[in-house]
Amino acid sequence: MYLAGLFALIVAGIAVPVAAAPPLLLISIDGLRPGDLTDADARGLKVPNLRRLMRAGAYAHGVVGVLPTLTYPSHTTLLTGVAPGRHGIVNNLTFDPTNINQTGWYWYAEDIRVPTLWDAAHAAGLTTVNVNWPVSVGAQIDFNLPQIWRTGHGDDRKLMRALATPGLIASLEGGLGPYTLGIDESVDGDVDRTRFAVKLIHDHRPGFATVYLTGLDHVQHQFGPDTLAAHAALERIDGLVGDLVAAAAPGADVAIVSDHGFAAIDTDVNLYGAFIKAGLITVDGTKVTHWDAVPWFAGGSAAIVLARHDDPALRTKVTALLAALKVDPATHIADIIDHAELVRRGAGDAADWFVEFGVGTEMGRDPAGPLVAPSTLKGMHGYDPREPAMQSVFVAAGPGIALRGDLGTIDMRSIAPTLARTMGITLTGADLPALTQ
Secondary structure, rough: HHHHHHHHHHOOOOOOOOOOOOOOOEEOOOOOOOOHHHOOOOOOOOOHHHHHOOOOOOOOOEEEEEOOOOOHHHHHHHOOOHHHHHHHHOEEEEOOOOOHHHHHHOHHHHHHOOOOHHHHHHHHOEEEEEEOOOOOOOOOEEEEOOOOOOOOOHHHHHHHHHOOOOOOOHHHHHHHHHOOOOOOHHHHHHHHHHHHHHHHHHHHHHOOOEEEEOHHHHHHHOOOOHHHHHHHHHHHHHHHHHHHHHHHHOOEEEEEOOOOOOOOEEEEEEEHHHHOOOOOOOEEEEEEEEEEEEEEEEOOOOEEEEOOOOHHHHHHHHHHHHHHHHHHHOOOOEEEEEHHHHHHOOOOOOOOEEEEOOEEEEEOOOOOOOOEEEOOOOEOOOOOOOOOOOOOOEEEEOOOOOOOEEEEEEEEHHHHHHHHHOOOOOOOOOOOOOOOO
Protein backbone atom coordinates (compact mmCIF):
# COMPACT_ATOMS: atom_id res chain seq x y z
CA MET A 1 0.00 0.00 0.00
CA TYR A 2 2.83 2.40 0.90
CA LEU A 3 4.69 1.75 -2.36
CA ALA A 4 1.51 2.27 -4.42
CA GLY A 5 0.86 5.58 -2.71
CA LEU A 6 4.47 6.65 -3.16
CA PHE A 7 4.32 5.82 -6.88
CA ALA A 8 1.12 7.85 -7.23
CA LEU A 9 2.76 10.89 -5.66
CA ILE A 10 5.77 10.62 -7.97
CA VAL A 11 3.53 10.31 -11.07
CA ALA A 12 1.54 13.35 -9.91
CA GLY A 13 4.78 15.35 -9.70
CA ILE A 14 4.45 15.93 -5.97
CA ALA A 15 7.75 16.15 -4.06
CA VAL A 16 8.30 13.08 -1.92
CA PRO A 17 10.24 13.64 1.31
CA VAL A 18 13.39 11.53 1.54
CA ALA A 19 14.72 10.41 4.91
CA ALA A 20 17.70 12.58 5.79
CA ALA A 21 21.07 10.86 6.13
CA PRO A 22 22.66 10.93 9.58
CA PRO A 23 24.90 13.93 10.29
CA LEU A 24 28.60 13.34 9.69
CA LEU A 25 31.45 14.34 12.00
CA LEU A 26 34.82 14.22 10.22
CA ILE A 27 37.83 14.34 12.56
CA SER A 28 41.40 14.58 11.29
CA ILE A 29 44.29 13.57 13.56
CA ASP A 30 47.40 14.91 11.86
CA GLY A 31 50.15 12.29 11.55
CA LEU A 32 48.12 9.34 12.88
CA ARG A 33 49.50 6.06 11.51
CA PRO A 34 47.43 2.94 10.78
CA GLY A 35 49.51 0.83 13.15
CA ASP A 36 48.74 3.19 16.01
CA LEU A 37 45.22 1.74 15.84
CA THR A 38 45.60 -1.77 14.40
CA ASP A 39 48.64 -2.53 16.58
CA ALA A 40 47.70 -0.35 19.55
CA ASP A 41 48.09 -3.13 22.12
CA ALA A 42 51.51 -4.15 20.86
CA ARG A 43 52.62 -0.53 20.94
CA GLY A 44 51.28 -0.05 24.46
CA LEU A 45 48.76 2.58 23.32
CA LYS A 46 45.50 3.12 25.18
CA VAL A 47 43.12 4.56 22.59
CA PRO A 48 39.71 3.11 23.52
CA ASN A 49 37.58 5.63 21.64
CA LEU A 50 39.39 5.14 18.34
CA ARG A 51 39.44 1.37 18.77
CA ARG A 52 35.71 1.37 19.56
CA LEU A 53 34.98 3.16 16.30
CA MET A 54 37.10 0.62 14.41
CA ARG A 55 35.21 -2.30 15.91
CA ALA A 56 31.83 -0.70 15.27
CA GLY A 57 32.39 0.20 11.63
CA ALA A 58 35.08 -0.03 8.96
CA TYR A 59 38.73 0.87 8.74
CA ALA A 60 41.49 0.88 6.16
CA HIS A 61 44.54 -1.18 6.91
CA GLY A 62 46.37 1.69 5.25
CA VAL A 63 45.65 4.76 3.11
CA VAL A 64 48.03 5.60 0.26
CA GLY A 65 48.21 9.37 0.10
CA VAL A 66 49.16 11.98 -2.46
CA LEU A 67 52.39 13.55 -3.67
CA PRO A 68 53.59 15.34 -1.62
CA THR A 69 52.62 13.67 1.67
CA LEU A 70 52.11 17.00 3.42
CA THR A 71 49.27 18.32 5.55
CA TYR A 72 47.62 20.88 3.27
CA PRO A 73 47.65 18.94 -0.03
CA SER A 74 46.42 15.83 1.80
CA HIS A 75 43.62 17.56 3.69
CA THR A 76 42.38 19.12 0.47
CA THR A 77 42.35 15.71 -1.21
CA LEU A 78 40.38 14.36 1.76
CA LEU A 79 37.68 16.97 1.03
CA THR A 80 37.71 16.80 -2.77
CA GLY A 81 38.69 13.30 -3.85
CA VAL A 82 41.27 14.62 -6.33
CA ALA A 83 45.05 14.84 -6.43
CA PRO A 84 46.94 18.09 -5.70
CA GLY A 85 47.58 18.78 -9.37
CA ARG A 86 43.80 19.13 -9.85
CA HIS A 87 42.76 20.80 -6.60
CA GLY A 88 45.65 23.28 -6.64
CA ILE A 89 47.06 22.93 -3.11
CA VAL A 90 50.44 21.48 -4.06
CA ASN A 91 52.41 22.19 -0.88
CA ASN A 92 51.96 23.50 2.65
CA LEU A 93 53.91 26.67 1.92
CA THR A 94 53.06 28.88 -1.02
CA PHE A 95 55.90 29.27 -3.51
CA ASP A 96 57.75 32.33 -2.26
CA PRO A 97 61.51 32.21 -2.97
CA THR A 98 62.23 35.69 -1.60
CA ASN A 99 59.94 35.20 1.44
CA ILE A 100 57.93 38.31 0.65
CA ASN A 101 54.88 36.52 2.12
CA GLN A 102 56.76 35.80 5.37
CA THR A 103 56.36 32.00 5.27
CA GLY A 104 52.73 32.07 4.19
CA TRP A 105 50.79 28.82 3.83
CA TYR A 106 47.93 27.84 1.51
CA TRP A 107 45.35 29.13 3.99
CA TYR A 108 42.66 30.34 1.59
CA ALA A 109 39.83 28.18 0.27
CA GLU A 110 39.64 30.27 -2.92
CA ASP A 111 42.84 28.49 -4.02
CA ILE A 112 40.96 25.17 -4.20
CA ARG A 113 40.02 24.67 -7.85
CA VAL A 114 37.38 21.94 -7.48
CA PRO A 115 34.26 21.40 -5.34
CA THR A 116 34.73 20.35 -1.72
CA LEU A 117 32.53 18.39 0.65
CA TRP A 118 31.74 21.74 2.30
CA ASP A 119 30.44 23.03 -1.04
CA ALA A 120 28.42 19.89 -1.70
CA ALA A 121 26.93 19.92 1.81
CA HIS A 122 25.98 23.59 1.44
CA ALA A 123 24.34 22.91 -1.94
CA ALA A 124 22.31 20.13 -0.30
CA GLY A 125 21.09 22.48 2.42
CA LEU A 126 23.12 20.96 5.25
CA THR A 127 24.37 23.13 8.09
CA THR A 128 28.18 23.04 8.22
CA VAL A 129 30.67 23.59 11.03
CA ASN A 130 34.47 23.75 10.83
CA VAL A 131 37.15 24.03 13.48
CA ASN A 132 40.74 24.50 12.31
CA TRP A 133 40.67 22.43 9.07
CA PRO A 134 43.48 23.42 6.66
CA VAL A 135 42.70 25.63 3.65
CA SER A 136 39.43 26.85 5.18
CA VAL A 137 39.76 30.65 5.25
CA GLY A 138 36.79 32.02 3.31
CA ALA A 139 35.26 28.59 2.70
CA GLN A 140 31.50 28.25 2.21
CA ILE A 141 30.85 27.07 5.79
CA ASP A 142 28.04 28.26 8.07
CA PHE A 143 30.06 28.32 11.30
CA ASN A 144 33.74 28.54 10.45
CA LEU A 145 36.77 28.79 12.73
CA PRO A 146 39.44 28.53 10.00
CA GLN A 147 43.08 27.67 10.44
CA ILE A 148 45.41 30.64 10.02
CA TRP A 149 48.24 32.27 11.92
CA ARG A 150 50.94 34.79 11.34
CA THR A 151 53.35 35.46 14.22
CA GLY A 152 51.66 34.47 17.47
CA HIS A 153 51.36 38.17 18.33
CA GLY A 154 48.10 39.33 19.89
CA ASP A 155 47.04 40.70 16.51
CA ASP A 156 46.49 37.09 15.43
CA ARG A 157 43.34 37.15 17.60
CA LYS A 158 42.06 40.12 15.62
CA LEU A 159 42.87 38.27 12.41
CA MET A 160 40.81 35.27 13.53
CA ARG A 161 37.86 37.46 14.51
CA ALA A 162 38.01 39.06 11.05
CA LEU A 163 38.26 35.80 9.11
CA ALA A 164 35.97 33.51 11.11
CA THR A 165 32.20 33.61 10.58
CA PRO A 166 31.21 37.16 11.62
CA GLY A 167 30.51 37.37 15.34
CA LEU A 168 31.26 33.70 15.96
CA ILE A 169 34.46 34.12 17.96
CA ALA A 170 32.93 36.73 20.26
CA SER A 171 29.81 34.65 20.86
CA LEU A 172 31.85 31.57 21.79
CA GLU A 173 34.53 33.30 23.84
CA GLY A 174 31.87 34.81 26.09
CA GLY A 175 31.32 31.39 27.64
CA LEU A 176 34.52 29.53 26.79
CA GLY A 177 37.28 32.09 27.18
CA PRO A 178 39.88 33.07 24.55
CA TYR A 179 40.20 30.87 21.49
CA THR A 180 43.67 29.36 21.01
CA LEU A 181 45.94 31.11 18.52
CA GLY A 182 46.38 29.25 15.25
CA ILE A 183 50.15 29.10 15.67
CA ASP A 184 49.65 26.85 18.73
CA GLU A 185 49.72 23.29 17.37
CA SER A 186 50.18 21.58 20.74
CA VAL A 187 47.85 19.02 22.31
CA ASP A 188 46.79 21.75 24.74
CA GLY A 189 45.68 23.73 21.69
CA ASP A 190 43.69 20.70 20.55
CA VAL A 191 42.02 20.52 23.96
CA ASP A 192 40.91 24.12 23.65
CA ARG A 193 39.70 23.80 20.06
CA THR A 194 37.76 20.68 20.99
CA ARG A 195 35.84 22.67 23.60
CA PHE A 196 34.84 25.12 20.89
CA ALA A 197 33.94 22.33 18.47
CA VAL A 198 31.79 20.60 21.10
CA LYS A 199 29.94 23.86 21.75
CA LEU A 200 29.33 24.45 18.03
CA ILE A 201 28.05 20.90 17.51
CA HIS A 202 25.76 21.13 20.55
CA ASP A 203 24.36 24.50 19.53
CA HIS A 204 23.95 24.03 15.78
CA ARG A 205 23.55 20.26 15.19
CA PRO A 206 25.37 20.42 11.83
CA GLY A 207 24.77 17.97 9.02
CA PHE A 208 28.51 18.06 8.34
CA ALA A 209 31.26 19.07 10.75
CA THR A 210 35.04 19.05 10.25
CA VAL A 211 37.51 19.18 13.14
CA TYR A 212 41.29 19.12 12.75
CA LEU A 213 43.62 18.12 15.62
CA THR A 214 47.30 19.00 15.27
CA GLY A 215 49.01 17.91 18.48
CA LEU A 216 50.21 14.44 17.48
CA ASP A 217 51.98 15.79 14.39
CA HIS A 218 53.56 18.55 16.49
CA VAL A 219 54.94 16.11 19.06
CA GLN A 220 56.15 13.60 16.46
CA HIS A 221 58.12 16.33 14.71
CA GLN A 222 59.74 17.25 18.02
CA PHE A 223 60.38 13.80 19.47
CA GLY A 224 59.71 11.30 16.69
CA PRO A 225 57.04 8.64 16.23
CA ASP A 226 56.79 5.68 18.61
CA THR A 227 58.17 7.74 21.49
CA LEU A 228 56.70 8.11 24.96
CA ALA A 229 55.83 11.73 24.14
CA ALA A 230 54.03 10.74 20.94
CA HIS A 231 52.09 7.98 22.69
CA ALA A 232 51.06 10.33 25.49
CA ALA A 233 49.86 12.89 22.93
CA LEU A 234 47.77 10.34 21.05
CA GLU A 235 46.19 9.02 24.23
CA ARG A 236 45.10 12.55 25.16
CA ILE A 237 43.75 13.08 21.65
CA ASP A 238 41.78 9.83 21.92
CA GLY A 239 39.98 11.41 24.86
CA LEU A 240 39.14 14.45 22.72
CA VAL A 241 37.72 12.13 20.06
CA GLY A 242 35.45 10.72 22.76
CA ASP A 243 34.28 14.23 23.65
CA LEU A 244 33.54 15.07 20.02
CA VAL A 245 31.70 11.82 19.35
CA ALA A 246 29.60 12.32 22.49
CA ALA A 247 28.68 15.82 21.31
CA ALA A 248 27.58 14.51 17.91
CA ALA A 249 25.58 11.57 19.32
CA PRO A 250 23.08 10.07 19.13
CA GLY A 251 22.70 8.89 15.58
CA ALA A 252 25.67 10.58 13.94
CA ASP A 253 28.17 9.01 11.60
CA VAL A 254 31.83 9.56 12.53
CA ALA A 255 34.87 9.37 10.25
CA ILE A 256 38.47 9.54 11.47
CA VAL A 257 41.16 10.41 8.96
CA SER A 258 44.80 11.41 8.92
CA ASP A 259 46.84 13.13 6.26
CA HIS A 260 50.07 11.13 6.24
CA GLY A 261 52.18 8.76 8.28
CA PHE A 262 55.45 9.59 10.02
CA ALA A 263 59.08 8.52 10.05
CA ALA A 264 61.97 9.07 12.44
CA ILE A 265 64.75 11.22 11.00
CA ASP A 266 68.36 12.04 11.87
CA THR A 267 69.78 13.97 8.89
CA ASP A 268 69.29 17.39 7.28
CA VAL A 269 70.47 18.02 3.71
CA ASN A 270 71.01 21.69 2.94
CA LEU A 271 69.86 22.10 -0.66
CA TYR A 272 69.69 25.86 -0.23
CA GLY A 273 73.41 25.98 0.47
CA ALA A 274 74.18 23.80 -2.54
CA PHE A 275 72.15 26.10 -4.82
CA ILE A 276 73.82 29.19 -3.34
CA LYS A 277 77.26 27.66 -3.85
CA ALA A 278 76.36 26.86 -7.47
CA GLY A 279 75.45 30.51 -8.08
CA LEU A 280 71.76 29.75 -8.59
CA ILE A 281 70.66 31.77 -5.55
CA THR A 282 72.13 35.08 -4.40
CA VAL A 283 71.71 36.13 -0.78
CA ASP A 284 72.46 39.18 1.31
CA GLY A 285 72.83 37.68 4.77
CA THR A 286 69.71 35.50 4.96
CA LYS A 287 67.69 37.49 2.40
CA VAL A 288 67.40 36.14 -1.14
CA THR A 289 68.10 38.97 -3.57
CA HIS A 290 68.09 36.95 -6.81
CA TRP A 291 67.38 33.38 -7.90
CA ASP A 292 67.57 31.34 -11.07
CA ALA A 293 66.52 28.05 -9.47
CA VAL A 294 65.39 27.38 -5.94
CA PRO A 295 64.33 24.46 -3.71
CA TRP A 296 60.77 24.58 -2.30
CA PHE A 297 60.67 22.87 1.08
CA ALA A 298 58.42 19.80 1.35
CA GLY A 299 59.74 17.97 4.41
CA GLY A 300 61.15 14.63 3.25
CA SER A 301 61.12 16.02 -0.28
CA ALA A 302 61.86 19.28 -2.07
CA ALA A 303 60.38 20.73 -5.23
CA ILE A 304 62.88 22.45 -7.52
CA VAL A 305 61.62 25.44 -9.52
CA LEU A 306 63.35 27.24 -12.37
CA ALA A 307 62.94 30.99 -12.81
CA ARG A 308 62.96 30.47 -16.59
CA HIS A 309 61.47 27.16 -17.65
CA ASP A 310 62.47 27.66 -21.30
CA ASP A 311 66.17 28.43 -20.60
CA PRO A 312 68.14 25.37 -21.80
CA ALA A 313 71.43 26.51 -20.27
CA LEU A 314 69.80 26.96 -16.88
CA ARG A 315 68.05 23.61 -17.13
CA THR A 316 71.36 21.92 -18.00
CA LYS A 317 73.10 23.56 -15.05
CA VAL A 318 70.46 22.50 -12.54
CA THR A 319 70.28 19.00 -14.01
CA ALA A 320 74.02 18.63 -13.46
CA LEU A 321 73.80 19.93 -9.89
CA LEU A 322 70.99 17.54 -8.99
CA ALA A 323 72.84 14.61 -10.54
CA ALA A 324 75.96 15.44 -8.53
CA LEU A 325 73.95 15.68 -5.32
CA LYS A 326 72.21 12.38 -6.00
CA VAL A 327 75.41 10.38 -6.48
CA ASP A 328 76.79 11.68 -3.16
CA PRO A 329 75.75 8.95 -0.68
CA ALA A 330 75.74 11.46 2.17
CA THR A 331 72.65 13.22 0.75
CA HIS A 332 70.45 10.09 0.86
CA ILE A 333 68.55 11.21 -2.25
CA ALA A 334 66.33 8.30 -3.24
CA ASP A 335 64.95 9.72 -6.48
CA ILE A 336 64.71 12.84 -8.61
CA ILE A 337 61.32 13.04 -10.33
CA ASP A 338 61.10 15.10 -13.51
CA HIS A 339 58.28 17.45 -14.48
CA ALA A 340 56.42 15.03 -16.75
CA GLU A 341 56.38 12.33 -14.09
CA LEU A 342 55.23 14.82 -11.44
CA VAL A 343 52.26 15.74 -13.60
CA ARG A 344 51.50 12.08 -14.30
CA ARG A 345 51.54 11.30 -10.57
CA GLY A 346 49.12 14.13 -9.75
CA ALA A 347 51.53 16.53 -8.06
CA GLY A 348 50.79 19.37 -10.49
CA ASP A 349 52.95 21.37 -12.85
CA ALA A 350 54.43 23.98 -10.47
CA ALA A 351 57.81 22.26 -10.08
CA ASP A 352 60.45 21.30 -12.62
CA TRP A 353 61.78 18.45 -10.47
CA PHE A 354 61.03 16.83 -7.14
CA VAL A 355 63.87 15.59 -4.95
CA GLU A 356 62.78 12.59 -2.86
CA PHE A 357 64.99 11.87 0.14
CA GLY A 358 65.29 8.44 1.66
CA VAL A 359 63.34 7.93 4.87
CA GLY A 360 65.38 9.34 7.76
CA THR A 361 66.52 12.46 5.89
CA GLU A 362 64.79 15.80 5.37
CA MET A 363 65.56 19.01 3.53
CA GLY A 364 67.40 21.35 5.88
CA ARG A 365 66.41 24.91 6.61
CA ASP A 366 69.75 26.66 7.25
CA PRO A 367 71.18 28.23 4.06
CA ALA A 368 74.49 28.87 5.82
CA GLY A 369 74.82 25.34 7.20
CA PRO A 370 76.88 22.44 5.84
CA LEU A 371 75.48 20.24 3.10
CA VAL A 372 74.78 17.44 5.58
CA ALA A 373 74.10 17.87 9.29
CA PRO A 374 72.20 16.23 12.14
CA SER A 375 68.49 16.97 11.81
CA THR A 376 66.89 19.69 13.89
CA LEU A 377 63.70 17.62 14.18
CA LYS A 378 63.20 13.98 15.12
CA GLY A 379 60.27 13.07 12.88
CA MET A 380 59.10 14.00 9.38
CA HIS A 381 56.76 13.16 6.51
CA GLY A 382 56.72 14.37 2.90
CA TYR A 383 58.26 11.19 1.51
CA ASP A 384 57.04 9.22 -1.50
CA PRO A 385 53.40 8.25 -0.83
CA ARG A 386 54.24 4.69 -1.86
CA GLU A 387 56.52 4.43 1.17
CA PRO A 388 54.67 2.27 3.75
CA ALA A 389 55.61 4.63 6.60
CA MET A 390 53.64 7.40 4.88
CA GLN A 391 50.32 5.54 4.88
CA SER A 392 47.51 7.28 6.76
CA VAL A 393 44.21 6.37 8.44
CA PHE A 394 40.53 6.00 7.57
CA VAL A 395 37.93 4.81 10.09
CA ALA A 396 34.15 5.22 9.74
CA ALA A 397 31.29 4.12 11.97
CA GLY A 398 27.65 4.99 12.51
CA PRO A 399 24.14 4.20 11.33
CA GLY A 400 24.78 5.49 7.81
CA ILE A 401 28.05 3.61 7.32
CA ALA A 402 27.40 0.50 5.25
CA LEU A 403 31.05 -0.57 5.14
CA ARG A 404 32.32 -3.04 7.74
CA GLY A 405 35.64 -4.42 8.91
CA ASP A 406 39.07 -4.20 7.33
CA LEU A 407 38.91 -2.50 3.93
CA GLY A 408 42.52 -3.33 3.12
CA THR A 409 44.73 -0.63 1.61
CA ILE A 410 42.81 2.20 -0.05
CA ASP A 411 43.60 5.33 -2.05
CA MET A 412 43.08 8.63 -0.23
CA ARG A 413 41.12 9.98 -3.20
CA SER A 414 38.33 7.48 -2.55
CA ILE A 415 37.52 8.92 0.89
CA ALA A 416 35.68 12.12 -0.13
CA PRO A 417 33.25 10.38 -2.53
CA THR A 418 32.63 7.74 0.15
CA LEU A 419 31.75 10.43 2.71
CA ALA A 420 29.56 12.23 0.16
CA ARG A 421 27.61 9.03 -0.41
CA THR A 422 27.24 8.60 3.35
CA MET A 423 25.73 12.10 3.63
CA GLY A 424 23.50 11.59 0.59
CA ILE A 425 25.08 14.54 -1.23
CA THR A 426 26.65 14.93 -4.65
CA LEU A 427 30.39 15.57 -4.96
CA THR A 428 31.33 16.13 -8.58
CA GLY A 429 34.64 15.38 -10.22
CA ALA A 430 36.34 12.99 -7.78
CA ASP A 431 39.18 10.97 -9.28
CA LEU A 432 37.84 7.67 -7.90
CA PRO A 433 34.46 6.21 -6.98
CA ALA A 434 33.22 5.66 -3.44
CA LEU A 435 34.50 2.64 -1.57
CA THR A 436 32.58 -0.60 -1.72
CA GLN A 437 32.93 -3.62 0.53
